[in-house]
Amino acid sequence: MDAQNRELIRKLNKYFISEQKMIREMKATDLNDIVEMQFELQEYFSEIDRTRDSLPYKSIEDARQYMQKMIDDANNMDGKIFVAEEKDQIIGFIQGVIIEHRKGADIFYDLMHNPSKEGWVGLLFVKSEYRGSGTGKQLLDEIKNYFISKNCTSIRLLVLSDNKHAVAVYEKNGFIRHDLEMILKV
Template identity: 35%
Template sequence: MIIREATAQDLEILLTFEQGIVSAERPFNSTLIDGEIHYYDLNQFIQSPDATLIVVEDNNELIASGYGLIKKSEKDYYNFEVYAYLGFMFVKPEYRGKGVNKLITDELIRWAKSRGISEIRLDVYARNEAAIKAYEKAGFEPLLLTMRLKS
């Protein structure tokens, strides 16, 4: 398996990965609209000096993706000014459970640390137990749970 930065030539496949993420998240989020949804500006992640969009290849086939984005702290009372936000974690179903997501996470953590960033965050649905376990295994810990009420 090869980990590399994504290029514009990868966008078509990456857009299918994005829809795979949307499909996987629908059971956890009843507020998503029907139809095709685009969470990300993937081209921006490829071009931005404050982001990295990586892919994993196996036998010249894209099988996984993830991005890291440097963001400014939302709160002036945090003990960090910037942090790395990780997202777009997708692994093709036939490659799941083989450590591919850990490869991506480890590479994105290395990228953040190489930029002097020690605070690294990501979001995961509270009921997505498999993802929570995977991120905990990578060293992440729960921080905040968003609650909602539909009235």
């Protein structure tokens, strides 16, 4: 096999995780599926959030509006949205953006941090019946590779502390706990 064929196979393997599942960039035709998953995700957040600050969406249109903001953020902040697809069905997605901290842009940041270029994971969702199949890891790997290609120095995310499953997934994939936000309801 020549070098050109090996390179083609390497590129195909990057996107085809198995014969049936692939990770790819989101297309406009994926929006309805992703909106439904976001609706489900927010419902889950509202159930597990001990503070009761997370509310379920009142309608699917609320989820659509939220996802449009996430799409706009990805477009405006050098980000991406990737989907996991199996048998022509969207089974998960991840959204990430890039935030660059340049010296002189924020005096308070400059006083306490080195300049950096960070990838931020805004959303990660895998349908419940596909959790534990490695889909979350594959989506994280895809966004991580994208951030690396953009010379990011770190990847950050926020996760609801009550979302024990998500915390475990992130830690299993190399993320460490860094900041701890606490709340007192008054």
